[in-house]
Amino acid sequence: MPTMPRNRQDVDREAKVAEIREAAVRILRDGGHPALSHSAVAKELGLARTAVYWYFPAKDDLFVAALAEVYAADLGTPPAGDDVMARLRWAVERLTALQPLTHALHERARHSEAAARLEAALQESMCSRLRALLSPRVPAERLDRVTTTIIVFVEGLLTQPRTTSDRLDLLEFLVTELT
Known part of the structure; x- marks a missing residue:
């Protein structure tokens, strides 16, 4: 059984941001902007909603990060x-x-x-x-x-x-x- 970090300082910030962003991309692709929320991302990742807010304080921050990834993947090459x-x-x-x-x-x-x-x-x-x-x-x-x-x-x-x-x-x- 994996051990849980004691606090956010024990978590690699960039790795967690990337994990949240990847989940947000999946949700955005599947359901569009209306489906994207801190709660939806938290549920997909098995996190507390407040953990997602810690890294992306507003829905627009989450949306922009995910959408930038979508555009890079779909229009980048x-x-x-x-x-x-x-x-x-x-x-x-x-x-x-x-x-x-x-x-x-x-x-x-x-x-x-x-x-x-x-x-x-x-x-x-x-x-x-x-x-x-x-x-x-x-x-x-x-x-x-x-x-x-x-x-x-x-x-x-x-x-x-x-x-x-x-x-x-x-x-x-x-x-x-x-x-």
Whole structure:
């Protein structure tokens, strides 16, 4: 039978944070933002709810930590190569799957500094990656405008109920026209 630590000082903080974050990711993927709570994480890990609060004082802290992991896992490794459309299709399909979580992040960003920081970091990362992908094909003086247009278009596209085929056809039309 494993021995229980006498107090939090006996627990490796980073290991416990990682364990809680992993449980939060599982809950977030299974039930979305509404399912995520300190109680749900504590129950999954067999901890007291106050133990989760010790490491993540607010639900938004827990949500942001878990969502950052989800985004890193789902969007961190795009397909290799320089085929713009293949990479954009890949990203749009992943973003489509993540849309409920992205919507929750956007809602929480209006009330939570931690959520607002994550949202801004994700936006900057997407812009930077898209700029790098487009830079060989788009003149420098148009690059920022084309990048912004594609991002705004994709964000709008993701809020509409469209088939995968329709979504990707519209994306290809836009990118072809802009590049």
